[in-house]
Amino acid sequence: MRPAIDGARLIARLKELGETGRDTEGRLCRLAGSDADKAGRDLLCRWMHAAGLRVEIDRIGNIHGLWQPGGAEGDPVMIGSHIDTVIDAGIYDGCLGVLAGLAVIEAMQAAGIRPSHPLALVAFTNEEGVRYAPDMMGSLVAAGGMEVAEALATIGTDASTLGAELARIGYAGEREPGFLTPRAFLELHVEQGPVLEAGALQVGVVDTLQGISWQRVTIGGTANHAGTTPMALRRDAGVAAARVVTFLDRLARGTAGAVATVGTLRLAPDAINVIPASAVFTVDLRNPDDACLRDLEAALETCLDELRAEGLAVTTEPLARFAPVRFDPGIVATIEEAATERRLTWHRMTSGAGHDAQMMARVAPSAMIFVPSRDGISHNPAEFTDDSALVIGADLLLDVAGRLCR
């Protein structure tokens, strides 16, 4: 019997997980290590246990579910993504990849498939990086790109410590991160961008992922009276920050493939009649070409030097820096073959978003499958993908996983 995804169960779970961890205003906000994260993790673990998976948690809180039926030997084919979210998130980002991975294993079980290699489902800790930087932290640690002790010691935006929060919610596991060496890693994700919808395509075969540079910038000026201080005598950290924001916007608009975002900005003392004494903001720069990304970083530094020359105190702190990634050509080709066999319309593409597969590509042949996002919207509660499109993606994931574990 040819295995098939139980689409109704996949969609029902996505919705149930999507209702888990909402805040008092109804916003989905499962930040890493939070009570909401715990609620999502508990639900996922319940489903994993029900599927008969051996659930193992590592020291950075990554959740693994191993399916090793008789005769399956060697390193596992790993499928997964993340279930932490941004603030006021949609229900698909990350969760689709995890729940589709579970559905793949269940579909093989239901069809009586006996894989030659085990399958491992994984939900990585802190992919979003909203509370603790860098993003993709759980997969980065599992791939050996960051020491687990350093990751656990990360201080969050709310002054919490990731390690303490994982212990508090009961997800500081004992396995060493990276205890499983996947023979391949697969991640299904919503595109989170407009390309597939615009091209009326059902699937994106992701062969590359752009580079990401995150830093925190602090500008120090002088607090003074808003009414008495002449414009020429001000050292206004808020104005300086605004200049950087508009500089980056113009820079990215004028650079092929570049995007630049200032997503957080805090002024202090934050009072209507006080000139800001400090501005602290984050910068997110991305480009598929690493040399170009370095040029963007250098241009920002030049802009900050101009502010320093004007007497403002400017410091920067690196938060994340990931080079562009090229996924495994063999797995990319396998996805294309499987998509063609299913008569899907597909297209090779680059991922604009960061993903755990980007980290796992350091240690295993990896690739990703995208399904369309309505209006290209993500990191927003309006994030939406048709149920049928989700199931198409999950069935394709099933076909590819089936070929890789045979």
Ligand code: GLV
């Ligand atoms: C993760 O969602 C990222 O690309 O920032």
Ligand code: MN
């Ligand atoms: Mn994601």
Ligand code: MN
């Ligand atoms: Mn995301």
